[in-house]
């Protein structure tokens with residue numbers, strides 16, 4: 040067999056998906072992979088069924104079916120306060136996963152450098168490899184994942200072409216404050232850097248924290264590429280629908296990148312989700328409240344265990360400090376926990392650039408009964 044590519048040979052099997060398999064093997068509650076164990080709203084399912092009887096079964100316009108772009112533009116203007124022209128500012132993609140890849144490939148050349156916070160969502164380092172760019176990291180400092188602005192300035196000054204900002208953050212649950220975003224905006228403008236935002240958890244934010252759209256800050260609309268998704272907002276991770284929102288000139292180039300990568304997302308599902316996006320704004324407030332209830336159930340159990348964790352401000356993840364157990368590393372601990380406790384986590388080290396064996400990540404995008412079942416089992420971790 041001829042040689043395969045060197046750059047993709049470094050990819051390892053995702054530890055997150057491996058933990059899902061380990062969970063299935065041991066009959067454990069799977070809190071590893073971050074997806075809901077409940078269905079989307081009934082109106083969305085009904086719209087998807089109705090779509091099957093229409094004639095939306097061939098390729099949609101490559102950058103997105105018009106009704107979806109119109110609905111997205113209205114929603115974006117409502118939440119960001121920015122003008123959004125569905126003809127100029129949007130690309131509908133196969134999830135935020137594709138949106139991020141389109142963003143990175145649209146603004147970087149092979150050999151460029153790209154900035155990331157560590158810990159980070161694991162896809163970003165794969166995106167960098169696929170695009171042929173080198174990541175440069177700035178560390179978010181535990182316990183509250185604070186930004187070290189001296190280090191961040193060094194990263195921006197090092198000549199990066201773009202910086203990826205995940206807000207609200209997977210895996211830390213951090214919601215960046217307006218003041219933090221303003222400082223990032225200053226750096227972006229001073230060093231002429233694109234900011235690629237991953238805002239898939241924009242509507243899963245816990246009071247009193249508030250999501251601020253970086254693109255809405257002065258001077259940032261022209262250099263922010265907002266990537267987001269319908270996966271989390273409507274509990275449809277399997278539908279593969281996301282989007283890029285940004286300045287017209289960047290979007291014009293990004294649409295071609297997207298066209299050559301995937302042509303487009305599933306046409307009938309694009310039409311179906313336009314219905315979801317026309318739901319009243321209450322839908323989003325209600326979503327945040329539902330996730331607050333899930334978080335509170337889950338944290339109530341964690342509080343009884345006595346291990347340190349960071350209280351999530353947004354998204355649906357908790358990083359739990361497992362250092363008191365004295366395991367050699369988080370991978371060993373995760374396997375032990377899945378088998379002995381019956382709850383599967385993700386070893387936290389997959390999210391860090393630097394060696395960091397102290398954490399496991401648990402997700403609470405689950406039905407209340409799943410959270411209670413997991414919580415009861417987790418009580419076995421209780422410390423003296």
Ligand SMILES: Cc1ncc(COP(=O)(O)O)c(C=O)c1O
Nearest residue numbers: 073134135136160209268270281
């Ligand atoms: C931060 C972050 N970005 C992107 C994604 C993927 O989103 P999508 O399903 O829209 O591809 C996830 C999924 O877990 C995520 O946590």
